[in-house]
Amino acid sequence: MITHLFNAMAPLHHRNPGVFGTLGTPPSPSYPPSPLPLGALPTPAPSPTLTPRTFLDSTRSTPSLKQGDKRPFFGLIADNIHLHPTTIKIAYSTHPSGCILVTDAMHLVGLPDGVYSWSGDQIQKSGSRLTLAGTDKIAGSSITLIECVSNFLNWTGCTIPEALRCVTATPAAMLGMQGVKGSVEEGADADLVVLDVEEMQNGSGKREFKVDQVWKFGRKVWDKFD
Template sequence: MPSALPTSTAKVTKFTNCRLLKGESLVTQDLWVSSFTGKIIQSQEAFYGQLCVPDEVIDLGGRIISPGFIDTQLNGAFGFDFASIPESDDPNAYAKEFKRINQLLVKTGVTSHLPTITSSRPEVYHHALPFLGPSGASRLASDGTESLGAHVEGPFLAPTKNGIHPLPVLLAPKSNDLTSLSDCYGPSNLLGNIRLITAAPELPHMTFLIPTLTSPPHNIIFSIGHTESTYEDATAAITAGATMITHLFNAMRPLHHRNPGIFGLLCTTPTTNSSPSTTPPSSPLVTQNIIPSLPKPITQRPYFGIIADSIHLHPTTITLAYNAHPSGLILVTDAMHLVGLPNGRYAWNNDFILKDGIHLRLESDGKIAGSSITLVECVSNFLNWTGCSVAQALKAVTETPARMLGLEHVKGGLEGGMDADLCVLDVMVEEGRKRVVVDEVWKFGVRVFEREGEERGTIMS
C-alpha cells in the first residue's frame, strides 16, 4: 500500500478547479479548510467576512472532493482483530495496535468508523471497549481514522442465524432491565463507548429493552441483525426505537412473497403516528392465515447495511434493495482482520479462515467468513451494479451513515463548520467498468495521504 505523505502544515487551504459532493450531485465549487480548527470554512465568509488569504491553493484539475468515508461495520484490518486481546505484558498493546490500524486504514479513504467486535466472551468486551470509544476529542490528524464509538455485533443473536459467530458465547437477555447487557459489555461501556448494537429483537426481553438502550443516558443505536425475526417482529423493533438493519439479507430470514421478512421494512410507508392503527378490513386471505394481520405502523423506514463485495449478495439483490429505499442504504465492508494480508490460511476462533483474494471462508464448513474488501472497492462495485451516479454511490458512505449516526451536522458533508475530513477522488474507466480511486485523504484539514506514481493536482502558493 502506498505510503502517507508528511502532514501539511498549512493553516488554511483552498481547493480550486474541483467538484464537490453535495447531496446527490457533483458541484463545481472551491472549498476552504483550516488545519487549525480542523473544520471546513464557509468560502464567502472566509474571503469577504474575515478577509482570509489561504496559505495554500491546490488546483485539483477537475477531480472530486468527497467527505471522508464512514465504515459502520469493520471487524479489524491489517492483521488485527478488534475482538482479540494481544498476547503481551504491555497494558497498552491493544491501544498501540488500534492506532496502527487507524493510521493504515485512513489511506483507504475511511476517515471515521465504528470498530466492530463480533460475538465474544465478556472479558473481551471489558478489555477492548474502553479503547474503542469515540476518539475525535483529540482531533489529531496523525492518529488516522477516527473512532465514532464501537459497534458490538452480538452476542445477543439468534443461534440459528449465527453465521460464523461462535455458538458457545451467544446469549439472551434474562430480564426486562439491562443487567444481562451490563454484565456482558460492562456498565461503563453502555454509557459512551458503544455507539451501535446488533441484536436479534425476537430474543426474550430484547424488544422491551430497545427504548432504554436508545434513550439517554445510553443513546445507543439498535440494529436488527443475525435474527429469525418475522416482518411483525422487525416492525415491533422499529416501533420500539430500532433504526438500522445489519448487513441486510445476510443472517436473517429471506424475502418470501407471503412474509416479506425484514426486507419488508424497506417498503413500508412511514407514518407520523406510532399509535396502533385501526383494524384493517377483513378478507378471505386474512381469515385463512395466508396474509398475517397488519402490525403497528412505523414512524420511519430503517437504514440498512449492504456488503457490496460480490460474495455476500448478488448485484441484482443490491439493486432491488437500493431501489426500494435509496436514502437508507449504507455501504459497509464487514471486513475482517485479513484485509491487507496475503492469501493464506489463518487461525481464527479454534478454526481457520482461508483467504483467497477478497474471498474468506471457514475451513471447517465453508461458511462465508466476513469480507476482505475496502470501502472504496464497495463504492466502485455499487456504482457499476446499480447504474447510480458517482454522487449517489458516494452518498452511501458519507452522508447516509452520518445521518444514521446523528452526525449529519459534523460528518458526511462539505458545509462550513463541518469537520474537514476529505477524500480527493478520481474515477477511471477500465474495460467499460468505472473504478473510484482515492488520490488524497485529509483529516481535520491536514493531508495525511497521497497516492504515488501519477501526476496530481498543481499546488499554487
C-alpha cells in the same frame, strides 16, 4: 438500522417479506428526529489550506429520511460474496435514502491469499473471499470500502454522488451527525477523501474509484504520490 441486510435472516417471500419488507413500509407521521448530542466532539486544530487536485463533492446538503418516514437505515455488503449484485440493486431501489455501504472486512485486508489463524479458527483467504478453511462457510470479507463503492456504482447504475452518499451523508444521518460528518459545508469537519474515477482495464466499460489522498480535520494524513 438493519445490520448486513439479507445475511443470516429469512429471505424475501411474496407473502411474508420479512425484515426486507420494512424498507417498503409506508411512512408514518409519528417519526421524530433524534439528533446525536455533539457537544463532546473535539475541536479540530488549525490546519493548512486544503487544495486537492481532484475532489468529488458527494453532497453539500446531507440527505435524511423525510419527516414521518419510519423506514430503517440498512447496511449492504457490496462484495458479490455476501450479496448478489441484483439483490443490492433491489434493496437500494426500494429505499435509497436509507442505504449504507459496509464491508464486513476482517484484519486480513491487503494480505496475500492463504490460510490464517483467527479467534481459534483457520480462515482461508481467496481474493476478497474469506471462508472457514476446508469449507464453503463465509467467514467475513477482505474487501475495502472503496471497492464496495465501485461495485455499487456499477451494479445499481446510480450516479457518482448517489454512490458516495452511501458512505458519507447517509451514515452521518443515521448517527444524527448531519452538518458535522459526511458533507462538505461550512462548519463540518474536514474529513475528506480525494478520489479519481477510472475505467477498468478489463474492457468491461465499468468504472472504479481510486483513493488519491486522505485528510483528517483539514490535515493531509495520506497521499499516494508521497
